[in-house]
Amino acid sequence: MSTDETIPMTKVLVVDDSRMVRATIIKHIRNRFDVRDEADGEAGWEALLVDPAIQLVLTDIGMPRLDGFGLLARIRGSRVQRIQDLPVVIISGDEDDEARERALKLGASDFVAKGAGSAELLARLESLIRLANTRRELNESRAALAVQSPVDPVSGLATPSYLNHHAEQEMALARRNQGAISVMVIDIDHYEQLTEWHGTHVAELITRKLSKILSTKVRREDTVSQLSSSRFAVLSPSTDLIGCCAFALRLQHAMEKLVMTYRDERIRISVTIGVASASVDGMQTVGNLIETAAKRVQEGVNAGGNRVIGDKGEVDQAMVDSQLKQVMSIDHALLQIRIGAADEVAERLPEVVATLLPLLELVESRLHCGLPLEHLKQYGKGPAVGSDGAEGGQSSA
Template sequence: MTEEDAQAQPRVLIVDDSRMVRASIAKQIRGSFDVREEADGEAGWQALLVDPTIELVISDIGMPKLDGFGLLERIRASRVARVHELPVLIISGDEESDAREKARALGANDFITKGIGSVELLARLQSLLTLASARRELEQSREALAAQSPVDPVSGLVTPAYLHWHGTQEMSLARRRQAAISAMVIQIDDYEALVERYGGHIAGLVTRKLSKILSTKVRKEDTVAQLAAAQFAVLSPSTDIDGCGAFALRLRRTIDKMVMTYRDERIRITISAGLANSATDSVESLSRLIGVAVQRAVAGTSAGGDRVIAHEGEVDATTIGRFSRLPVSIDHALMQLRSGADAEVWGRGRDVINTLLPLFELIESRLGCGMPVESLRQFAQTRPDDEPAERPESSNN
């Protein structure tokens, strides 16, 4: 057998204080397995730590220094996954039922007697290796799925990778429907000073508090991700700068009212938000859209913080109405209605009506059916002071 053949074969560690037993087992399996031998449990344990090629362990119970039970216990308690998951066969006599029970409780996979035949021994070894391989593949699949999960386990928000993928799809959909998509980047002002004063752990708790607030405040169709330690992005399909600005102002007021204490000291934070819109800013890619919003958020922080910045400068309650209202996606509104999200559609009722006004005017001009076009126009041109108007209760006639 060449050295390459030996390396290609699975390596089995045989641990037994009897040289004759080790030699007998090695003779039976050599040709199908590469063999390493150790004379006691302590030597076997050291071999496992330094030899990552070992795929299976055969161990006697009664040995000096460290017996088979101790070796098995160390293997199953190991924090090294490679060692912890190793299949272990215990060499046991037929009369040692108590010993077998104890070994099984400690995590032994199988038992063999010292007089076992070659065919049966090889079959058991191969079966255990196949099972171990299947478990490794399953674990690798789970890890791969976790890595591709759209949810960040720390923040509870979607991952930046998912934000980019999903946002790119929304951008394409918006272009096909001649609609727009808005991006808002929110960052904690003077975050470095927060870390320096209270430490990274407390600053991280503040960040997680903000992520929870964001996840509860956004609409179902919005997507939120954490871009950096103190920076978040919100993508809002079918939303104009007015709607985005109003949300940013509400969020800023919520943060201002937020009470957090550390060692009897109140922690106060402010946020700055940068707003961008695919139509208003004439951008075609998601990366560019978020990039513009990031630049404006940074500008808000640099100007002293606690600011909302859009394409025409700082946004406050008196300037929201200055921004042009963009058409909403009627397809999207209809989809929401079909899913039962009436309140969310009515929350944008003015924008929906404003988008449909040309159609209402055409219908009235051709049919003269008495549509209240002027009343609808006046309603669409007014703005609510803060929260969207609630849909009035309908009466059954």
């Protein structure tokens, strides 16, 4: 006995504040497409969030509550991939060239005149849906390959699946050795506005710039992965919360200094970073740590962005410095050197030497290699000050 399967029609969302325009479009395409219609951009956006069957959006520009530009910017800036990739066709009326250029910059897929006939409209929509399906299949193939590969072919960073796999190994090692492990989640501030103001091309360039900065700033043992168009995660084994916060502040300040120029317009960028560490947040799964860090990012975004958030709220340099000065940690000193802050370690070199002195004495007692222990003991007590006011061993210029 055979069974019949109904092939569902592709669903199109039509957004226009004119009931007559919506009715005309529906009349043209209802035999080939399943249609949902809404009267303004805000209602259209809500429909996209709750209806995953929608595969294409037809939208007017001038509408109440949220216009077509705003709806398009939300779609292209969405962190939900199925929404971000939707073809968006502008229902074109009497808009001027400037309006069309703005829509293209925001990522519009095509334009259709309000008076277009059935044949033209159907051809445009079917062509865009075929293209979108092809892209989706390519992305799915790439995702399948990425699961098997530790490196994303586009960003050059670790894939999220590899990050999770590697992170659980590092977490198990930290549990066995009672070691430290920390996570940062980094968000580009106002990413949706950047997309709306400058277009998807510029927003993607900013994402790539942050990706490059991260790949050059982290240690070899750290793992960086891109979680979405505007979000990254960094796994830092053998690093406690203070060390991770120190690195996060350095990254935040580096992004503050970055200015990108596009069409003679200077674009300033900032990031909000959430930090979580097993030492204070518990030896949970790495997924829990990333979720905790992500919640702290949201706290920072709600407070205005461009800040680092730890377990006790916003983190600044004074807080990090005060924590570091409480106990001189060799791990912290090594971390500072690895991230290019050797001068900061040099300022506290007497404390480093004093911390290492018992180990150096053991080394000398076993190897008899002639370490200048007495000199190191004196240096560990603090640099002597000469009669000229300069530190011992230094001459004033």
